[in-house]
Amino acid sequence: MRIAVRYFAALREQRGISSEELETDAVTTAALFAELRSRHRFSLNEIQVRFAVNGEYVGAEHTLREGDEVVFVPPVAGG
Amino acid sequence: MSMFRLSITTICPPPLDCSTAGGFVTFEGKVRTQNEGRPVEFLEYEAFEEMAEAEGRDLLQEAKDRFELEWVEAVHRVGKLAIGETAVWIGCAAAHRREAFLACEFLIDELKHRLPIWKKEHYSDGPSEWVNLQSASNTKQLTPSELAARQIVLPEVGPAGQEALSRARVVVVGAGGLAATILPYLAGAGIGTLGIVEPDVLEASNLHRQILFGHADLGRSKARLAAEFLHRLHPHIKTVAYEERLTAENAPRILSEFDIVVDGTDSLEAKFALNDACQALSRPLVQASIYQFEGYVQTILPGGPCLRCLWPEAPAEGCVGTCAQAGVLGVTPGFFGLLQANEVLKLILGFGEVLSERQLLVDLRDGSMERLRRTRRKGCSCASSKPWAGVSKALNWEVDSEQVHRWTEPFVCLDLREEDEPDGQIELGQVAWIRTPLSRFEPANALVPGQRTLLVCATGGRSGVLALRLREENNPEAYSLKGGLKAISDPIVVTGADESCLPIKDSQ
Numbered sequence: 001m002r003i004a005v006r007y008f009a010a011l012r013e014q015r016g017i018s019s020e021e022l023e024t025d026a027v028t029t030a031a032l033f034a035e036l037r038s039r040h041r042f043s044l045n046e047i048q049v050r051f052a053v054n055g056e057y058v059g060a061e062h063t064l065r066e067g068d069e070v071v072f073v074p075p076v077a078g079g
Numbered sequence: 080m081s082m083f084r085l086s087i088t089t090i091c092p093p094p095l096d097c098s099t100a101g102g103f104v105t106f107e108g109k110v111r112t113q114n115e116g117r118p119v120e121f122l123e124y125e126a127f128e129e130m131a132e133a134e135g136r137d138l139l140q141e142a143k144d145r146f147e148l149e150w151v152e153a154v155h156r157v158g159k160l161a162i163g164e165t166a167v168w169i170g171c172a173a174a175h176r177r178e179a180f181l182a183c184e185f186l187i188d189e190l191k192h193r194l195p196i197w198k199k200e201h202y203s204d205g206p207s208e209w210v211n212l213q214s215a216s217n218t219k220q221l222t223p224s225e226l227a228a229r230q231i232v233l234p235e236v237g238p239a240g241q242e243a244l245s246r247a248r249v250v251v252v253g254a255g256g257l258a259a260t261i262l263p264y265l266a267g268a269g270i271g272t273l274g275i276v277e278p279d280v281l282e283a284s285n286l287h288r289q290i291l292f293g294h295a296d297l298g299r300s301k302a303r304l305a306a307e308f309l310h311r312l313h314p315h316i317k318t319v320a321y322e323e324r325l326t327a328e329n330a331p332r333i334l335s336e337f338d339i340v341v342d343g344t345d346s347l348e349a350k351f352a353l354n355d356a357c358q359a360l361s362r363p364l365v366q367a368s369i370y371q372f373e374g375y376v377q378t379i380l381p382g383g384p385c386l387r388c389l390w391p392e393a394p395a396e397g398c399v400g401t402c403a404q405a406g407v408l409g410v411t412p413g414f415f416g417l418l419q420a421n422e423v424l425k426l427i428l429g430f431g432e433v434l435s436e437r438q439l440l441v442d443l444r445d446g447s448m449e450r451l452r453r454t455r456r457k458g459c460s461c462a463s464s465k466p467w468a469g470v471s472k473a474l475n476w477e478v479d480s481e482q483v484h485r486w487t488e489p490f491v492c493l494d495l496r497e498e499d500e501p502d503g504q505i506e507l508g509q510v511a512w513i514r515t516p517l518s519r520f521e522p523a524n525a526l527v528p529g530q531r532t533l534l535v536c537a538t539g540g541r542s543g544v545l546a547l548r549l550r551e552e553n554n555p556e557a558y559s560l561k562g563g564l565k566a567i568s569d570p571i572v573v574t575g576a577d578e579s580c581l582p583i584k585d586s587q
Contacts, residue, residue: 009399055452057453
């Protein structure tokens with residue numbers, strides 16, 4: 001299925017782009033992140049990142065659907 | 080009783096007459112041997128006496144209210160003064176030393192600015208002119224409403240909103256890049272009390288984003304520097320500088336002095352500590368975090384959703400980059416600080432939608448924004464927090480007669496006019512009209528707990544001030560008739576003592 005992904009903060013920096021559309025077979029948000037993590041060598045793991053789908057924070061085991069917009073949010077502390 | 084007087088003879092400091100004060104601070108302004116490099120022989124002071132005394136009394140009363148002084152007196156000399164004599168004496172006593180120190184400094188600054196007193200320095204090397212201390216200070220005394228003129232016209236603000244702002248107490252934890260815009264905009268808006276918690280001194284690497292400070296200030300306490308900046312911006316606000324790091328131990332002492340807490344820190348540990356302290360103390364926390372060009376802002380209300388609803392355990396500090404490691408442009412914290420100031424104003428004024436259920440993410444590279452809905456996590460500790468009492472207890476204390484006519488619950492009118500003022504009642508739907516002159520007003524006798532009470536006076540001034548005071552003393556049912564009896568057009572007047580409308584008592 002086709003998913004729109006947005007990377008925030010350190011993840012954006014490590015991915016090199018802010019957003020992309022991609023094809024995936026991942027069923028859950030955590031599975032999608034694990035797939036992208038191994039592809040792009042993110043320093044943060046699934047436990048350290050939060051997931052939002054279609055404008056709402058969801059859990060790691062949230063089931064993805066065709067056309068979902070996913071945002072990956074790492075912890076941020078600067079000020 | 081606040082006392083200000085002018086003295087033609089040597090000042091004898093009045094004795095402190097107050098047993099409830101724990102701190103007593105005095106200041107003496109002295110005549111010294113030189114001024115701007117010229118040798119001084121003696122000084123002369125001349126005052127516009129009536130005006131100076133009236134202005135002095137007002138100023139002392141203002142300081143007494145603002146710094147919650149137990150006792151305050153001041154004496155200013157007039158006439159000819161020799162080297163070493165005392166030109167002005169100020170004494171301030173408060174429950175705690177901090178307020179006494181602050182009030183004393185405030186008073187000497189303001190006395191010089193406001194009092195119509197002229198000074199002539201007689202130099203041994205030639206004559207000098209009379210100098211008006213007011214013009215010498217080069218500061219026009221501005222009233223709070225002059226300073227707020229452009230925002231009071233907003234229907235969302237108005238005089239009541241401005242009053243609520245002036246009564247609000249907001250603390251900003253961390254005087255860094257976020258605070259650089261949070262603090263000036265809150266001061267500019269007329270927030271009455273601003274606290275600044277910051278243990279560090281100014282470093283050169285701070286300056287590109289911490290624009291309250293100047294390069295000449297390097298090495299000085301940032302908390303104090305920020306307070307000085309805010310006083311230059313707005314002479315009427317009270318600032319409290321805490322030159323310490325916020326910890327679990329000092330958080331209750333510091334944060335409980337304020338209505339709203341703003342997070343200007345830059346570490347996860349501090350952000351979680353603030354989250355926990357604010358939940359425990361039932362204070363809203365306006366939070367922002369940034370990373371290079373991105374960041375988020377959210378307001379955490381007592382009862383959640385809180386930071387731990389999303390992150391039950393604080394992530395390890397090493398998994399996020401700080402500004403020092405990752406780098407940051409000055410505009411990024413400045414932008415998010417503005418959003419935080421806006422959240423504070425929304426909380427106080429009650430307009431718009433506070434970002435409590437949604438977190439706002441912004442990327443300054445392309446201007447994209449996301450609002451992500453946050454929900455309470457089942458079992459999160461924030462669920463047991465008491466709801467915020469709000470600064471809203473200071474809101475909506477003024478009502479006009481139309482609003483009163485819509486009230487459905489019974490209420491009594493307390494007529495605060497003095498005995499030498501006109502008599503007579505107005506029909507507003509009250510169950511009783513009681514004449515209770517303000518000079519003899521005792522809350523315990525006049526108020527029935529839980530009973531709605533409408534305070535009235537001739538123009539709404541005395542009743543407004545008293546209603547606010549009663550609200551602060553936890554009488555949420557105290558209201559003031561806006562504009563007083565004068566403001567009521569086409570009143571139904573019930574003159575004299577009509578026993579059927581006066582079930583309790585007449586004016587005495």
